[in-house]
Amino acid sequence: MAAFISQGLQEEGYNVFVAYDGIYGLELVKQKNIDLVVLDIILPKMDGREVAKQIRTLGFTTLPIIMLTALGTTENIVMGLDCGADDYLIKPFKFKELLARIRARTRSGNLGENNNQKIVLSDLEMDVDAKSVTRAGKTIKLTSTEFRLLEFLLKNKNKVLNRVEILESVWDINFNLGTNVVDVYVNYLRNKIDKQYNEKLIHTVIGMGYIMKINN
């Protein structure tokens, strides 16, 4: 069952962690940055209702919890909801319904704190809040200047930026054209971001500047 749901959700683009018992599930909630919990009632080690209660007492008051169960009686539904679940789904259920309920729970507006801004270009991802960058899932360590440059390039992806624009935005220099820092730093970025991948994302437009885009 868990494998089935996990695979289905991953195919929809969700990032899924699976716990096969209640204790470990609770641990995942603490460890990872979870947006929503799908919780079966009957679990080894710790009952799903107890897990829900614990999640709430830990302070995750707005984390959506959808309970899954075979027990479809009104008493069970009422008890499950009163343990802190936000929603209740009775087995057997259609996967499409689970998806719809997940969408309903994670709709913007419901989602509280965790709206961290991400910029994406192909398999390159930048988290502006965490100041972190990954390519193909692997984290890339950048210095602050490298990060600011990449941020500026990504925020203007599909647009050619000349050296003066870049100098003004990233270095706060409005005159001195006798420097080649931009070139040097584009080189640093290429080494870290493009070198080991076939698909290049940073492109030179000779006589004009640089552009980040997916090549055709």
Added chain:
Amino acid sequence: MAAFISQGLQEEGYNVFVAYDGIYGLELVKQKNIDLVVLDIILPKMDGREVAKQIRTLGFTTLPIIMLTALGTTENIVMGLDCGADDYLIKPFKFKELLARIRARTRSGNLGENNNQKIVLSDLEMDVDAKSVTRAGKTIKLTSTEFRLLEFLLKNKNKVLNRVEILESVWDINFNLGTNVVDVYVNYLRNKIDKQYNEKLIHTVIGMGYIMKINN
């Protein structure tokens, strides 16, 4: 049906407004200060799904909507939820279940509920009300400045905070950059929180600031 629900809810102590068609229901949402909507799909003048959509586009993004319907097929449930409903109840239903679902929807969003707020990051727990901090179950004694700093860092976990932001929030200083109190206090926190544990939670991002997160 509406009369039955209305009476039942009133007996539970809820303040109820009843609308016998969609247009008037929408009007009530705009006029009154509604905490939750129980919405039948089949309605005169305006369909329940349309009402839900309108409520959302009017800007009531978090107002809970529970849909009632006789159409229990998956397609209908999915459509109802995607119209903006938070929950879906199939007729005939037990009144107790409706009550439980209403409680689930109005639980944490309810005003005034001042239960102790906890912030958790891995095995580090902060009780903001009790002003207490534990790591791996062991209590950690913090001075007030240390606590305020940790609180700010934890409330912004997974986000890099630069020294100016920290100074402004924790020390109420908006200019003086000639101080290194932040560094010194981060060092104090590290000694108390991270030093004796393998998993470090406070991280330096050189040239950018500090971040609290679980390292991957």
Added chain:
DNA sequence: TATTCTTTTTAATGAAATTTAAAATTAAAT
């Protein structure tokens, strides 16, 4: 009030990391 203890701030140090300018190399355009 004086004394002691705790907390907070400032300052100084050395180590580590980052940034920069300049030169050397390579590639592109005329």
Added chain:
DNA sequence: ATTTAATTTTAAATTTCATTAAAAAGAATA
């Protein structure tokens, strides 16, 4: 072939951090 533009490499200069110690400020106690 020559000029111009772009890239890479190097090493020195600079910045940023962590840590420590000591001074200053604040609380608690006698």
